[in-house]
Amino acid sequence: MAEAERITGTPEPEPGSGTDPVAGAEGGGPAEPEQGAARGKRRIAALLVVAVLVYLLDLGSKLLVVEKLEHHEPIEVIGTLLQFSVIRNRGAAFGIGEALTIFLTIIAAAVIAVIARIARKLYSLPWALALGLLLGGAFGNLTDRIFRSPGVFEGGVVDFIAPAHFAVFNLADSAIVCGGILIVILSFRGLDPDGTVHKD
Template identity: 35%
Template sequence: MSAEQSAGARERLTRDRWIAAVCVTVLAADQATKAWAVAALDDRVIELVWTLRLRLVHNTGIAFSAGRGLGPVLALAVIVIVGVLWSWRRRLGGTWGAFGLGGIIGGALGNLADRIFRGAGWGRGAVVDFIDLQWWPIFNVADASITVGLIIVLVHLFLSERRGDSIARGTSE
């Protein structure tokens, strides 16, 4: 293996570790905050500042509660999407790209865990949402991570494309 190939392999391993570390961190934070919300918000609402409050709801659908009753289908779709995103990681360079992709995957796995473990049957669980702005659908740490991760990845790809980085177009490796 040449020095260039060895450096490329080390860079890929570092990127994969970043993605995995962010993913595990998001998944742990999401599940910990959901466990707290289920225990602490079962019979009350906590008013914080302005319109921000913490209020427990269970969502059996997808974004904005659409698709209720499609839990097993949604669970399978998330598994496929996570697999596609993980395989796509090689097309995304840089720490920011890894950070964003790890956030998306970690958030998707956090909500998938709810669908698998918080219900009567496989995929029939409800996602725990508890962050309520009162002017936006109620969400959780996983949802926020998916959104922020997607923004990071899109900005990273846009800036990489403007610079002419081949990694943003998937032409390296």
């Protein structure tokens, strides 16, 4: 065996090295878990980047419109079809459930906890983007409910994007809706957060 390896140029593994010349060319088994861990970290980083961008854009826009537009006449962006007009919404969409502000705050916190749990096994970039949109939007509106008047966990969310014949909303709402739509699309296509594809 040693003579054949000398002739073909294949080095004989040293005793106790544990190196298999057949399986060792690609680094063997240990490389795959390391690559998977690195990939997971990149997906989590993408989720956090998207979430932070959404949160900062939402927070900045709310601070600006409260300072410049609240208690003023609406600003026409596209005539009467689209205006900027500040309202404080203590309920859900369309102002429904104003008496449930604390309950809505708990739901937002639960959504954040679920996203954190899913992120542990996140290997799909589209899912990272979708969850980042949801996370940033949830944090944006949760910040309003915690810190704005009339009190902690009862604060009114600042809405200011007012299309004609539609509910007034904000950038956090838009991010949540876009993230939800993307998750529905990914689910219909059979793509799971861990990157695997299933078919019913």
